[in-house]
Amino acid sequence: RKEVEQDPGPFNVPEGATVAFNCTYSNSASQSFFWYRQDCRKEPKLLMSVYSSGNEDGRFTAQLNRASQYISLLIRDSKLSDSATYLCVVNTGGGNKLTFGTGTQLKVEL
Amino acid sequence: EADIYQTPRYLVIGTGKKITLECSQTMGHDKMYWYQQDPGMELHLIHYSYGVNSTEKGDLSSESTVSRIRTEHFPLTLESARPSHTSQYLCASSDRKDDISYNEQFFGPGTRLTVL
Numbered sequence: 001r002k003e004v005e006q007d008p009g010p011f012n013v014p015e016g017a018t019v020a021f022n023c024t025y026s027n028s029a030s031q032s033f034f035w036y037r038q039d040c041r042k043e044p045k046l047l048m049s050v051y052s053s054g055n056e057d058g059r060f061t062a063q064l065n066r067a068s069q070y071i072s073l074l075i076r077d078s079k080l081s082d083s084a085t086y087l088c089v090v091n092t093g094g095g096n097k098l099t100f101g102t103g104t105q106l107k108v109e110l
Numbered sequence: 111e112a113d114i115y116q117t118p119r120y121l122v123i124g125t126g127k128k129i130t131l132e133c134s135q136t137m138g139h140d141k142m143y144w145y146q147q148d149p150g151m152e153l154h155l156i157h158y159s160y161g162v163n164s165t166e167k168g169d170l171s172s173e174s175t176v177s178r179i180r181t182e183h184f185p186l187t188l189e190s191a192r193p194s195h196t197s198q199y200l201c202a203s204s205d206r207k208d209d210i211s212y213n214e215q216f217f218g219p220g221t222r223l224t225v226l
């Protein structure tokens with residue numbers, strides 16, 4: 001079983017739709033959680049950190065459920081420019097080593 | 111934009127050649143990392159460094175080696191390239207505050223390596 005699992009998609013949605021991505025992690029000792037965005041043939045970039053209380057950044061909302069070892073990302077009013085692969089990322093233990101999921105591909109269409 | 115650079119961006123080379131992938135950052139970050147990513151697959155950590163003269167192997171076994179003689183520079187070397195080394199190699203860096211707290215990892219643009 002992979003340490004971080006995501007539905008690879010692709011999710012094809014119309015512009016303006018709301019879309020949700022889920023992610024599960026296997027190590028209950030995981031301490032920090034993030035969503036990164038990776039455009040085609042580009043490097044990953046941090047989208048947002050995920051806090052226990054849930055957090056929101058504009059159209060993006062991230063949730064963490066430690067009991068179920070589950071992380072989610074909600075994108076509201078999706079834009080064409082949101083088309084990318086969204087990587088669920090988990091930091092386990094100290095030292096800032098990150099474990100990446102395979103990513104969920106989002107395609108926003110007119 | 112992050113100040114982390116990788117060269118070359120693309121490299122096509124024959125089997126058996128020695129290659130060095132360069133990575134430099136101008137942010138003064140203590141921590142640096144090398145990841146390997148195949149198309150459609152997740153990033154795998156192959157090497158990391160927490161400072162000068164500190165290097166560790168990552169979670170994915172790799173035949174490559176690294177060095178960290180200067181804070182800003184973290185080159186990766188393959189002594190004898192093989193077709194199985196064909197992949198994208200991404201370098202990243204982060205600031206060190208303590209071992210527990212997280213600091214954002216900034217990625218370079220990557221090197222696409224093809225070994226014929």
